[in-house]
Amino acid sequence: MKKSHIIGIAMIIISAIILITAVGDMSTYATLEAAKKSGDRVKIAGVLAKNKPMEYNPEKDPNWFSFYLTDTENKTEKVILLKPKPQDFERSEQVILTGSYENGIFVADEVLTKCPSKYKDEEIALRKKSSNQSRQ
Amino acid sequence: MEEIQYVNEHLWPGRIGNFALMLSFCASILSAVSYYIHTNSKTEKKWDKIGRSSFFVHGISAFVLIACIFYVMYHKMFEYRYVIEHASDDLPMKYILSAFWEGQEGSFLLWVFWHVILGFVFIRQKSKFEAPVMCIISVIQMVILTMVLGVYVGVGEWVYKVGSNPILLLRDTIDLPLFTNAEYVSLLQGNGLNLLLQNYWMTIHPPTLFLGFASTAFPFALAVAGLWTKEHKAWLAPALKWSLFSGAILGIGILMGGAWAYEALTFGGYWAWDPVENTSLVPWLILVAGIHTNLVSKSTGYSIRSTYMFYLLCFLLIIYSTFLTRSGILGETSVHAFTEMGLELQLVFFVGLFTLIALYNFIKNYKGIPAPPKEEAFLSREFWMFIGSLVLLFSGALISFSSSLPVFNKIIQFFDPEYVGRVIKDPIPHYNKYQIWIAVFIALLSGIGIFLRYGTPKKNLKPLFVHIGRSTLISIALVILFEQWLGLYVWQYRVLMFASAFTVVSNIDYLISFLKGNLKMGASVLSHVGFGLMIIGVLASGLNQEVISSNRFAMTGIMEDQKLGSSITLYSKMPMFMNGYWVTYSSDTLENHIRTYTLDFRKVDENNKTLEEFTLYPNVMYEKDFSKVAANNPDTRHYINRDIFIQVSGLPPSKRDIELAHAQEDTLNYIPYEVAVGDTFETERSFAILNSIDYLPGHRDYDSEENDLGVGLNFSFREKKGDSTYNAQPALGLSGNLIYQYPDKMNRLNTKIRIKEAFFEEMYTAEENLNYEGHILKQGDQIKFNDYSLTLKEFDRNPEDPNYQKEDGDIPVAAILEVEHEGRLKELKPIYVLRKNRPFSVKAYDPELGIHIRFSNIFPKDESFEIKVAKDNRVFDKVPVEIAENVPATDYIAMEAKIFPGINLFWLGSSLMMFGLALGFIRRRKLKS
Structure with missing residues (x-):
């Protein structure tokens, strides 16, 4: 058997081990319910509950933002994000949070928001009449 | 239906563009077919001429198409769909290029463009592989052009739209009620370029990256050509040149992406293991693996099979990356993929077709690829380089596997719709934990391998061990030194630091001991040193990032485990x-x-x-x-x-959204006050005093250039609790006929104050309401007007006044008058002008004194002059102001x-790596084979 074959086989075995252990790094998107039960660090996909209050007061703490998230099981709950409020959050189509339950509330430290694409076929921007200018 | 005659449409660029597109597409087919026949035929050797001319026609018409798109974008012809999607009236010219390749169609054409340029270069080289290589390139071009064809293919009920055409009119792509208006063009307005993309990186990063992508097609095509013509050795030399070039350019392209993310975007670093980043990194890793086996095979005859495999795989991975980033499949796992646009099937076809071409040729000819019967010696350079390449392949495979998770999810869901897709929870640690060992291996292999030679090793191994021992000791010292500067924290990182230092030291050692400092021969040395430095930079800046913007005292008590925000x-x-x-x-x-x-x-x-x-x-x-x-x-x-590194990560609501700001202003409760100068008055939260009236307002936004006239007030507010004093300087300004308010805000006091506009009229009397009084006087005379006294001092024949614009033939003269009022003395200069024998006057006005003076006539006979004087009807004794309290601070x-320590090591190292590749290319460019 050639040396390179041995090394090749060794690499394949190592990759297999790595990929098996890497399963722990992957998960399905959790739901609020499941995250609460397990207490694990998970990713939750959901949408912003637009009729519920959002709380962000950078004067008090710029790294604290709370809002209501509706998960895939249609459960809505208040969650906390330990980051400044993402730009354009109100218009997001989907919110993905990474975090875990702490003292009965889901606390996330990573967020990804998916926004509707800038251009949609139906939206053709028309010229507006020039509006009055104002200072201040 | 009656045909509408549209106004202001420009149809000819579209017609030329579409013709060029079709011609380019057909020519690429003809080119591919001709070159194919030429390669396969043993007797007919004239088809290459047809292939060459067709490729030329293909290239030129692709340029014409691109030029047409630029033309309509440059002239902002919004009747074209691609223009309205990507350009706008206010888009600066310097971003036209960026807008062109912002869209999928434009970036496909950019790719086509580079293939054409590189194809022309390849044809000029008169390689013996011209026909098979250009055949493959033409097929690639043909497939990419289908992405922008925009034609419908139908069989019975089933209709499929092939590609998205960037040079179609908007009204040909969608149906809107708007198009019943013959003048619809004048109503259109572009969507413009995403503001995030409006910077110079967007101008330089995509073309570099696409040149990198395009150049990987040539090692691929040469590999196919080698298999096809069974010239298993002759293709190696040209392939090495092309892949060195490609490695340098693609690498620079990827690095530019990192620099963009770091410099201009707020990703907070240069690499985030985002799928889009990964799928351009992996082909580069495979390409670099191929360069190594290519060097081996050229020198020793070993590793020809792996060289084939790496170059074939590299381009396949490029197309795979195209598929991932453009099909929308990455969805939420990536922050910067294109949005989907219905090209999925075509992209799958693209990947599939070339995988088949590669596999077919590789498997069919595998047995015929020469390989020396004896295995490489353990202490030979070729063996270590081969292992290094395998490690790179291994790295690429791991990264690809994790980045392809969304693809696996889709495939499993196809068979099992119930399946819930999986995602990587925390990508950065996931990738890092495996890739650090890859980096350790690569660094050690490249550090030791450089001292080995091709073929049978020397008998005397002592010098080898001396060099390795020396480098080991120096590297250990460097690890210790590094820890004096920054932290490494755990043993894994110490090992990585050691390995990186080792490759730097031993490669420099090699450069000094064997190459005698000859950098020209040391392209590989430079790349390896660069690699080591880059990893050291990663350790320095990645592990030791320090957040400045945290204040332990201000932030306590928010979270239990004190995850301090940044x-x-x-x-x-x-x-x-x-x-x-x-x-x-x-x-x-x-x-x-x-x-x-x-x-x-x-x-x-x-x-x-x-x-x-x-x-x-x-x-x-x-x-x-x-x-x-x-x-x-x-x-x-x-x-x-x-x-x-700093960024503004949050703003008050009213500074984020003008609507919110207006809404907030509307909720303020303004309470009116009437105050006289020197008065102290009380509000809910403060005691306030009006100190003075200012005729040149001190409000920070007041601009005396913008306003003809202004008035400001100086207030002091003393807080009831807290006892701090704040100043406010609200103002009013007159510009033309409009009065503008300049409210002033004391954020700390949460108080806002503004002057009522009516005050302006109480302060200043309009011209038509003034009662001018005429006086005749001579130079030196003094007159009385109410409680003003005016003295005519002298004249100025070259008067300057913002309200007077001198014209040719004017004869102006200004009277210089000294005005005294309540102890204040001022000089005023009304102007008398003769323009074309008709006189008029330019008024002099002093807002503080409230006096208006006109120089209305000259009597040359007795050297006397007429002056008309009026004064403002200042009837007020109190100023009307409005004060709102409990105003949110803005x-x-x-x-x-954040501090990124040692980040320059990263940039230096990675640039050095690419420079090494480029140097290798430049050195070989001149060599004939």
Whole structure:
């Protein structure tokens, strides 16, 4: 058997081990319910509950933002994000949070928001009449 | 239906463009077919001429198509779909290129463009592989052009749209009621280029990256050509040249992406293991593996099979990456993929077709590829290089596997619709934990391998061990030194640091001992040193990032386990101390739709002694209508050994959205007050006093150039509780016929004050309401007017006055009058002008004295002059103002500041790596084979 074959086989075995252990790094998107039960660090996909209050007061703490998230099981709950409020959050189509339950509330430290694409076929921007200018 | 005659449409660029597109597409087919026949035929050797001319026609018409698209974009012809999607009236010319390749169609054409240029270069080289290589390139071109064809293919009920055509009219792509209007073109307005993409990186990064992509097609095509013509050795030399070029360019392209992310975007680093980044890195890794086996095979005859495999795989991975980033399959796992646009099937076809071409040729000819019967010696360079390449392949496979998770999810879901897709929870640690071992291996292999030679090793191994031993000792010392500077924290990182230092030291050792400092021969040495330095830079900047913007005292008690946030709130003009820096948000200015913040940093030692002072200017960009913040651009201060990176991470609501600001203003409860100068009065929260009236208002936004006339008030407010005093300077300004309010706000007092506009009329009397009184006087005379006294001092024949614009033939003369009023003395200069024998006068006015003077006539006979005087009817004794309290503060920001130590090692190392590749290319470019 050639040396390179041995090394090749060794690499394949190592990759297999790595990929098996890497399963722990992957998960399905959790739901609020499941995250609460397990207490694990998970990713939750959901949408912003637009009729519920959002709380962000950078004067008090710029790294604290709370809002209501509706998960895939249609459960809505208040969650906390330990980051400044993402730009354009109100218009997001989907919110993905990474975090875990702490003292009965889901606390996330990573967020990804998916926004509707800038251009949609139906939206053709028309010229507006020039509006009055104002200072201040 | 009656045909509508549209007005202002420009149809000819579309017609030319579409013709060029079709011609280019057909020519690529003809070129592919001709070159194919030429390659396969043993007797007919004329088909290459047809292939060559067709490729030429294909290339030129592709250029014409691109030129047409540029033409319509440059002239903002919004009747074209691609223009309305990607350009707008206010898009600066310098971003036209960016707008062109912002869309999928434009970037496909950019790719086509580079293939054409490189194809022309290849044809000029008169390679013996011209026919098979150009056949493959033509097929690639044909497939890419289908992405922009925009034709419908139908069989019975089933209709499929092939590609998306960028040179179609908007009205040909969608149906809108708007198109019943013959003048619809004048109503259109472009969507414009995403503000995030409006910077120079967007101009330079895509073309570089696509040149990198395009250049990988040539090693691929040469590999196919080698298999096809069974010339298993002759293709190796040209392939090496092309892949060195490709490695350098693709690498630079990827690095530019990292630099963009780091410099201008707020990703907070240069690499985030995002699927889009990964799928361009993996082909590069495979290409580099191929370069190594290519070198081996050229020198020793070993590894020809792996060279084939790597070059074939590299281009397949490029197409796979195209599929991932453009099909929309990455969805939420990536922050910067294209949005989907119905090209999925075509992209799958693209990947599938070339996988088949590669596999067919490789498997069919595998047995015929020569390989030396004896295995490589253990201590030979070729063996270590081969192992290194396998490690790179291994790295690429791991990265690809994880990045392809969304693809696996889709495939499993196809068979099992119930299946819930999986995602990687925390990508960065996931990738890092495996890739650090790859880096360790690569560094050690390249550090030792460089001292080995091709073929049978020397008998005497002592010098080898001396060199390795020496490098080991120096590297250990470097690890210790590094830990004096920054932390490595765990043994794994110490091992990585050691390995990286080892490759740097031993490669430099090799350069000095064997190459005698000849850099020209040392392309590989430079690349390996670069690799080591880059990893050291990663360890320095990645592990030792330090957040400045946290204030342990201000942030306690929010979370149990104290995950300290990395943003901090800064109030205007209130210095805040954070980790050795005093930071002051001193001002912000809004220009167009960009608000730039001025942040002053003062670094101090333990005794609060200033060590260093500097200012940084991060900004936020608003959407055109100020409805939201579109982007925030960080600012970075660079040092040799570190960067200080800051960004504005949060704004008060009213500064984020103009609607919110208006809504907030509407909820304020303004209470009217009437106050006289010197009066003290009481509001809910303060005692206030009107100190004085100002005729040149001191309000920060008041601009005497913009306003014809203004008045300001100076107030002092003393807070009832707290006892602090604040000043406010509200103002009114007159510009043309409009009166503007300049309210003033005391953020700390949460109070806003404005002057009622009516006051302006009480202050200043309009011209038509003035009662002028005429006086005749001579030079030196003094007259009385109410309680003013005026003296005619002298004349000025070259008067200057903002209200008087001199014209040719004018004869102006100004009377210089000294005016005295209540102890104040002023000089005023009304002007008398003769223009074409017709006289008129330019008034002199002093807002403080409230006096209007006109120089209305000259009587040359007795040298006397007529002056008309009027005064403002100032009837007020009190100023009407309005004060609102409990106003939310708007003068703060949330700021994030980080230190990236040693980041320059990363940039230096990675650039050196690419420079090494480029040097290898330049050295070989001149060689014939």
